[in-house]
Amino acid sequence: MTELRPKVPLAKHIPTRRRIHRGVEIGRDIHVAQPPGRSSESTWARRYRALLVSTDAVIIVAAVVGAFFARFGFIDPTESVDGVASGYWLLMPLIIAVWLFSLSSSHSRDTRVVGLGATEYKRVVNASAITFGLLAIVFLLARVDVARGYFVLALPAGTIGLLLSRWLWRNWLTHQRLFNHYLSRALVVGRLEDVQYVIGQIHMKSGAAYNVVGAALEDSETERVVVGNREVPVVTKALTSVAEAASRARVDAVIVAGQPRSGSDFIRSLAWQLEGSATELVLASRLTDVAGPRIHFRPVEGLPLIHGEIPQCEGGKHVLKRAMDGVASGLALIVLLPVMVVIGLLIRWDSHGPVLFKQERVGRNGQTFMMLKFRSMVETAEHDLAALMALNEGAGVLFKMKNDPRITRVGRVLRKYSLDELPQLWNVFIGDMSLVGPRPPLEREVEGYARHVRRRLYIKPGLTGMWQVNGRSDLSWEESVRLDLYYVENWSVMGDLLIMWRTFKVLTHPVGAY
Numbered sequence: 431m432t433e434l435r436p437k438v439p440l441a442k443h444i445p446t447r448r449r450i451h452r453g454v455e456i457g458r459d460i461h462v463a464q465p466p467g468r469s470s471e472s473t474w475a476r477r478y479r480a481l482l483v484s485t486d487a488v489i490i491v492a493a494v495v496g497a498f499f500a501r502f503g504f505i506d507p508t509e510s511v512d513g514v515a516s517g518y519w520l521l522m523p524l525i526i527a528v529w530l531f532s533l534s535s536s537h538s539r540d541t542r543v544v545g546l547g548a549t550e551y552k553r554v555v556n557a558s559a560i561t562f563g564l565l566a567i568v569f570l571l572a573r574v575d576v577a578r579g580y581f582v583l584a585l586p587a588g589t590i591g592l593l594l595s596r597w598l599w600r601n602w603l604t605h606q607r608l609f610n611h612y613l614s615r616a617l618v619v620g621r622l623e624d625v626q627y628v629i630g631q632i633h634m635k636s637g638a639a640y641n642v643v644g645a646a647l648e649d650s651e652t653e654r655v656v657v658g659n660r661e662v663p664v665v666t667k668a669l670t671s672v673a674e675a676a677s678r679a680r681v682d683a684v685i686v687a688g689q690p691r692s693g694s695d696f697i698r699s700l701a702w703q704l705e706g707s708a709t710e711l712v713l714a715s716r717l718t719d720v721a722g723p724r725i726h727f728r729p730v731e732g733l734p735l736i737h738g739e740i741p742q743c744e745g746g747k748h749v750l751k752r753a754m755d756g757v758a759s760g761l762a763l764i765v766l767l768p769v770m771v772v773i774g775l776l777i778r779w780d781s782h783g784p785v786l787f788k789q790e791r792v793g794r795n796g797q798t799f800m801m802l803k804f805r806s807m808v809e810t811a812e813h814d815l816a817a818l819m820a821l822n823e824g825a826g827v828l829f830k831m832k833n834d835p836r837i838t839r840v841g842r843v844l845r846k847y848s849l850d851e852l853p854q855l856w857n858v859f860i861g862d863m864s865l866v867g868p869r870p871p872l873e874r875e876v877e878g879y880a881r882h883v884r885r886r887l888y889i890k891p892g893l894t895g896m897w898q899v900n901g902r903s904d905l906s907w908e909e910s911v912r913l914d915l916y917y918v919e920n921w922s923v924m925g926d927l928l929i930m931w932r933t934f935k936v937l938t939h940p941v942g943a944y
Contacts, residue, residue, distance in 0.1 A: 867892025
């Protein structure tokens with residue numbers, strides 16, 4: 431099996447201060463011009479933060495004032511209601527100011543977190559919770575009588591409003607980046623293989639925040655780095671002149687891909703050379719598929735140590751995940767019962783055979799369970815499989831066909847919108863599966879797993895997961911395995927909520943579903 435390459439998380443480092451200008455000549459005959467409409471990082475970041483500050487302020491004011499009127503109604507500022515002093519009018523500006531300060535001090539608008547990943551949302555939720563926790567303690571110590579109903583209304587209303595606005599702004603930002611706006615110009619440094627991988631990962635993600643305008647290669651004679659249909663010019667072949675090339679190219683960031691042969695001395699020297707400029711130094715970590723929250727830095731006598739936490743498959747997080755699975759799947763079964771009854775009737779009308787299809791799948795720690803699905807194929811599908819194996823279009827050990835003759839008319843619609851998987855809510859409810867997790871494999875697939883792929887079985891398989899929201903059957907086997915392993919290593923409750931949200935979006939615009 432082809433060796434899987436790690437997904438490279440990028441960690442920004444060393445902020446600097448130089449004004450950025452458009453257009454520059456680099457090297458002998460290579461020009462890297464900044465297209466019209468594109469802003470440098472310092473410019474677009476300030477503009478975007480200003481938009482977030484304005485929106486946050488409007489939402490917080492609306493939540494606090496709205497909670498007041500919802501709780502007390504329209505009263506004269508000098509009057510008292512239900513024994514509560516009219517000093518509430520004085521408390522509201524304090525609550526608003528503390529809330530805004532908390533959002534700012536938690537760096538919820540930092541360019542390192544906006545536009546991609548769950549960190550921005552986590553910081554918004556944490557800042558809101560800290561605001562009301564601190565205010566509650568202060569009011570208790572100062573013996574300020576504050577109605578609990580007021581807090582109960584203001585906190586969730588404001589937090590939900592903030593999350594919704596951040597999501598809307600994120601969609602807008604992602605859309606702008608499709609046209610190369612609101613991106614930071616970057617120069618990637620390293621060996622050809624590492625540079626190609628980092629460039630490919632950056633341009634595969636619309637919200638990656640970087641536009642790679644040049645490369646600096648170590649031990650390579652090529653003039654351009656080709657990744658897919660994109661070509662990136664090589665601006666220098668001497669690592670000692672990277673800082674000079676970055677200055678000529680007016681880039682916002684220099685990304686060191688992998689570990690250069692020059693080692694840490696090169697990185698330290700490059701950091702010194704970039705001091706006093708507007709260029710950031712970004713390191714592509716060699717830690718395989720380790721997400722940011724599991725990476726911690728600890729200096730020991732001047733030695734910067736990077737701690738990568740070992741993933742835990744037990745504990746409080748998993749108890750919370752199981753509780754969320756039970757409650758959400760139970761409610762979903764009740765709400766979707768009429769829909770499932772209609773689907774069952776359509777299946778019986780369309781073809782002969784049972785409504786539900788039962789198949790043994792492999793769950794957590796290799797334990798098998800009977801997975802339920804709405805039948806989307808003819809009754810003899812399992813017996814017909816052997817004759818179709820030569821036409822397999824699936825990746826790796828998976829069997830997939832875009833035009834599988836065994837699929838029924840109703841089944842094709844069910845598969846397109848993943849409605850055939852609704853009965854798996856029962857598997858989630860009884861604990862065989864989770865709402866979010868790796869795809870539940872067949873026993874014959876598990877038998878073909880390489881040793882590292884078996885790590886997919888460390889947690890329960892999911893009704894949805896990173897595989898489902900990133901292309902499904904259109905993904906290569908290596909990419910689908912990498913996504914599942916990344917989830918196993920780095921899952922979180924907030925991450926599960928984001929995947930579930932992305933699942934709803936995928937259902938309306940199906941990709942790779944067949």
